[in-house]
Amino acid sequence: xxxxxxxxxxxxxxxxxxxxxxxxxxxHIIGGGRHERWGSYNSLSYFGLSxxxxxxxxxxxIATRENENRLIAQTANMLKKGxxxxxxxxxxxxxxxxxxxxxxxxxxxxxxxxPGERTKKDGKIIKWSLLFPENSYDSKLVYPFIIQxxxxxxxxxxxxxxxxxxxxxxxxxxxxTFSHVGFAVHDLGDTVKQWSQLFGLHCxxxxxxxxxxxxxxxxIVTGTRLLFCEPxxxxxxxxxxxxxxxxxxxxxxxxxxxxxxxxxxxxxxxFE
Numbered sequence: 328x329x330x331x332x333x334x335x336x337x338x339x340x341x342x343x344x345x346x347x348x349x350x351x352x353x354x355h356i357i358g359g360g361r362h363e364r365w366g367s368y369n370s371l372s373y374f375g376l377s378x379x380x381x382x383x384x385x386x387x388x389i390a391t392r393e394n395e396n397r398l399i400a401q402t403a404n405m406l407k408k409g410x411x412x413x414x415x416x417x418x419x420x421x422x423x424x425x426x427x428x429x430x431x432x433x434x435x436x437x438x439x440x441x442p443g444e445r446t447k448k449d450g451k452i453i454k455w456s457l458l459f460p461e462n463s464y465d466s467k468l469v470y471p472f473i474i475q476x477x478x479x480x481x482x483x484x485x486x487x488x489x490x491x492x493x494x495x496x497x498x499x500x501x502x503x504t505f506s507h508v509g510f511a512v513h514d515l516g517d518t519v520k521q522w523s524q525l526f527g528l529h530c531x532x533x534x535x536x537x538x539x540x541x542x543x544x545x546x547i548v549t550g551t552r553l554l555f556c557e558p559x560x561x562x563x564x565x566x567x568x569x570x571x572x573x574x575x576x577x578x579x580x581x582x583x584x585x586x587x588x589x590x591x592x593x594x595x596x597x598f599e
Contacts, residue, residue, distance in 0.1 A: 328429060330526050332550030333419035333474050334378045335508050335575060336398065337594065338405045338412060342370040342381040352589070352596070353498035356381065360447040365399045366390035369445075373493040374505035376484055377550040379578070382414075395441050397459045398472060412593025413575035416471045416508060418526065418548070423456045423475035430473075433525060435460045440475070453477070460525075468512055468573035471526070498598070499584030507545070507554045509577025509595075511567040515557035518573075519544045522553070538588065538597075539564050539577075554579070563595055 339345055346356045359369035366389030370381040382402055384390045390403045401414060420426045423440045430437050438459040445453050458473035476483060487493045494502050512518045523530050523546055531545040540562025546553040554577065558565035567576045576595060583598040
């Protein structure tokens with residue numbers, strides 16, 4: 328069974344505002360649509376099939392009583408605290424029922440699969456299924472949730488390209504790669520071992536990142552790689568752990584034709 332990277336969820340108070348707010352960075356962001364069933368809506372930035380979802384709440388009555396989609400509950404809790412930024416990643420599967428069975432056999436508590444859908448601005452409905460493997464929210468990095476789309480990868484990519492949703496960034500030659508998403512962790516070895524065994528991913532050797540002041544390791548997953556960072560001293564990773572705990576905090580884009588690092592809210596962006 329293979330899991331592929333699907334997307335990073337970035338919580339935003341007003342996802343639609345980010346379409347213009349991120350324009351100076353050269354990021355192409357489009358309005359997504361509404362999740363009527365969950366009281367949420369989004370904007371999207373595509374890099375091939377890998378993408379960043381800027382997720383917000385537009386119906387608090389629905390969102391706060393939601394007990395099926397655990398991502399919405401987390402999003403609402405984060406926004407209530409006045410926070411924005413990366414929250415969780417999704418891995419893609421082509422057999423979500425088999426994935427659910429596999430994870431339960433590994434001793435993981437699993438919620439779902441649950442059906443999901445989004446109504447686009449043109450009225451078209453996009454459908455998928457979601458699965459939520461859970462560990463403790465209190466002290467551990469939350470596992471990725473699992474998604475299965477109603478279309479094949481080939482069909483989705485063809486549609487994205489036909490609608491010019493991907494390959495439109497004004498960075499470098501317009502085709503940057505969403506190469507890494509980074510996570511701040513307390514125990515690098517334990518976290519990498521746990522995630523690699525659970526999701527069947529190979530890992531790199533440990534290396535030191537001077538900019539982040541952290542020991543790091545990469546889990547190799549098709550689409551976008553997962554970078555785990557344990558602080559070695561005061562720096563970005565240490566600050567994230569002290570203020571937000573174990574969370575995704577870092578996005579790296581390559582093939583941008585520039586070398587730069589910036590911070591927006593709780594997210595650190597690296598351009599290469």
